Amino acid sequence: MKKTKTLWSLLLMLVMALFLAACNNDSSKTDDKDTGKDTETPVTTTTDAKEGGVVTFGTDQAPEGVFDPAFAGSIVDAYIQNFMMDGVYDVNDELEYIPNLAKWDISEDKLTYTFNFEKGVKWHNGDELTGEDWVFALETLADPDYDGPRFNYVEGVKGAEDKKAGKADTISGIEVVDPYTIKVTFKEVKINNLESIWQYPMPKKHYEGIAVKDLSESKQVRETPVGNGPFKVKKVVDGEYSELERFDDYWKGKPALDGIIVKVIDPSLAAGAFQNGEIDIMDIRPQSVKELSALSNVRIEETTGVSYSYIGLRFGHRDQATLKNVADFDKFNSKELRQALLYALNRPAMIDAFLEGKAEVANTVIPVTFWTAADASDLNAYDFNVDKAKELLKTAGYVDKDGDGFVEDPQGQPFKISFGHYAGPAAFEGRSQAIIQSWNDIGVKTELATGSLVEFNLYNEMKDNDDAALEAFFGSWSMGSDPDPSGLWANDAEWNYGRYVDEQNDKLLKEALSEAAFDKDYRKKVYVDWQKYFNEELPALPLWENLDLYGINNRLQGVHINAVGFQTDVYKWHIVE
Numbered sequence: 001m002k003k004t005k006t007l008w009s010l011l012l013m014l015v016m017a018l019f020l021a022a023c024n025n026d027s028s029k030t031d032d033k034d035t036g037k038d039t040e041t042p043v044t045t046t047t048d049a050k051e052g053g054v055v056t057f058g059t060d061q062a063p064e065g066v067f068d069p070a071f072a073g074s075i076v077d078a079y080i081q082n083f084m085m086d087g088v089y090d091v092n093d094e095l096e097y098i099p100n101l102a103k104w105d106i107s108e109d110k111l112t113y114t115f116n117f118e119k120g121v122k123w124h125n126g127d128e129l130t131g132e133d134w135v136f137a138l139e140t141l142a143d144p145d146y147d148g149p150r151f152n153y154v155e156g157v158k159g160a161e162d163k164k165a166g167k168a169d170t171i172s173g174i175e176v177v178d179p180y181t182i183k184v185t186f187k188e189v190k191i192n193n194l195e196s197i198w199q200y201p202m203p204k205k206h207y208e209g210i211a212v213k214d215l216s217e218s219k220q221v222r223e224t225p226v227g228n229g230p231f232k233v234k235k236v237v238d239g240e241y242s243e244l245e246r247f248d249d250y251w252k253g254k255p256a257l258d259g260i261i262v263k264v265i266d267p268s269l270a271a272g273a274f275q276n277g278e279i280d281i282m283d284i285r286p287q288s289v290k291e292l293s294a295l296s297n298v299r300i301e302e303t304t305g306v307s308y309s310y311i312g313l314r315f316g317h318r319d320q321a322t323l324k325n326v327a328d329f330d331k332f333n334s335k336e337l338r339q340a341l342l343y344a345l346n347r348p349a350m351i352d353a354f355l356e357g358k359a360e361v362a363n364t365v366i367p368v369t370f371w372t373a374a375d376a377s378d379l380n381a382y383d384f385n386v387d388k389a390k391e392l393l394k395t396a397g398y399v400d401k402d403g404d405g406f407v408e409d410p411q412g413q414p415f416k417i418s419f420g421h422y423a424g425p426a427a428f429e430g431r432s433q434a435i436i437q438s439w440n441d442i443g444v445k446t447e448l449a450t451g452s453l454v455e456f457n458l459y460n461e462m463k464d465n466d467d468a469a470l471e472a473f474f475g476s477w478s479m480g481s482d483p484d485p486s487g488l489w490a491n492d493a494e495w496n497y498g499r500y501v502d503e504q505n506d507k508l509l510k511e512a513l514s515e516a517a518f519d520k521d522y523r524k525k526v527y528v529d530w531q532k533y534f535n536e537e538l539p540a541l542p543l544w545e546n547l548d549l550y551g552i553n554n555r556l557q558g559v560h561i562n563a564v565g566f567q568t569d570v571y572k573w574h575i576v577e
Helices: 002-021 075-084 131-141 160-164 267-275 286-293 335-343 347-355 386-395 426-441 456-464 503-511 520-537
Strands: 054-059 089-091 097-099 102-106 112-117 174-178 181-185 231-237 241-246 259-264 281-283 298-313 317-319 324-326 359-361 416-420 445-448 472-478 540-553 560-562 565-568 574-576
Touching: 054 075, 075 231, 075 241, 075 259, 075 565, 097 102, 112 131, 131 160, 131 174, 131 181, 231 259, 267 286, 267 540, 286 298, 286 540, 298 560, 335 386, 335 520, 335 540, 347 359, 347 426, 347 540, 416 426, 426 445, 426 472, 503 520, 540 565
Parallel strands: 054 259, 054 281, 416 445, 416 472
Antiparallel strands: 089 097, 102 112, 112 181, 174 181, 231 241, 241 259, 281 540, 298 472, 298 540, 317 324, 359 540, 560 565
16 A cells, blocks of 8 residues: 555656646536636737737647537537537626527516527528527427437427427427517426526528438538538538638627637647747646746636536446436445545645646535535535545445455455546546545555546547446536536436436425525525535535636737636637737
8 A cells, every 4th residue: 555655656746747748627528608707808909900810729639520519518519619609698707698699588477488589690501590490409409319418408398308208299388489589488487497498599401301310420510510600610620620710791790800720739739839829729727827828929817617527436327218317336325435535535636736726626516606606614525534534434344354455345345446537638647547546545446447548539428328437437517607507417417427316416406496496595505405415425526626727829819708718709809910
């Protein structure tokens, strides 16, 4: 055991030495939007805005190449979509949902929302966008043959589950009053019915003739996408870059830039690329801050957001036929074992070593940005404590019976965890080894799943498919602007990758969305109760809340950064000389 501790110390030193070559925030999947404090990039006053020009957004992960949000899962694809797609609503700096493509009225019984769409909005192919394009999207998400991950964004609409089950041809809760007026009736009153409904229309005519089962792999989705945002896809070179050009008929006004290139950058080369003007803006990792700060042509923007990192623990699998999570894997059923695994992690040291201090230890999965976040005093702190971890293991019956330095399970059988992590910069290797070493240090034998870090997109597929190798897995999550955490932690949520199913968990999450939750104080109380329960039960191990960091070339102005992200009103981005 002493050897393993020494090894970790050496490993940390090695990784520290590699930090200048490492970069970037880490996120394996994205929800939709973030939150946090806002900062308006100051507009240079000593220089003049330049008409046109092209800027380059750098990303260290290759996109999956899915241009319709209904089928996408990777954050890199989401970056591209945010340049080319507008939604029904938007989110302001106060995290309030505001009209964008449509305004809405709510019935007295809070069940029916009437959406009135803007007229004259054009798709990139020249077709006019109407409410029927949005209805087409909702119907697609509820189709039995839909193979994307967004059914949860329509399941609250009356009749959507019947269509998904093949019992109806259309969603009964949707009424097309006229091409610009759509009524949506939800099956029950919930505080976040608006926030939960899918917001992106689909170009109905562009997809005409394509069966729903074929849409996600279709040329129209992956090669010739049609959006409604300020920029349209011009050219895609797989694994290298996507080129977008200005859409002159954008409904909010002609974009200031001629175009945007989304380019895959080796993170170790990011500083040089910024210095040479090869990239203008990039979501950067903490390890890049020091090096980029030294460049005279680059500014660093930093904000708290709603992303956090955690270690998922597998409890079962997802039944794709019923869309239910099934708890049938008992390795982590012991609460004491789960708590011991968290006590074994020196999270502050890991934040310093692998994130340059650009994160805060988290003991809940609702970031402090949200008004629903529990006070730290209400939660177990799980400060690093090896002795406490070993005591919990012993209490739960996990003891070393054969003297090999590792515990057996309560039945006396060998016990081992297969831990997975996706590939990336050098810090990822060190971080994964630190976690493995920490668990080995308390006598819980842990090995790296597959023997090496897993390519990013393959890793996501493994989670989607409940790959047996991922018994425990590193994950990062960016919450939506709504504080509801159900998307990742509800019993039957698709992105509940641990397949955690628990009656009290589900009861509290549903209560926080009930009609009683229209009382803001009551809603917060329920969420605090849920966080206390989560914090005690630990169905996953919260690690830390990440700071959102951006490197921006000074020639690029008009970038508005807030907790939602950096892509608000990108049609206002402009270049100054």
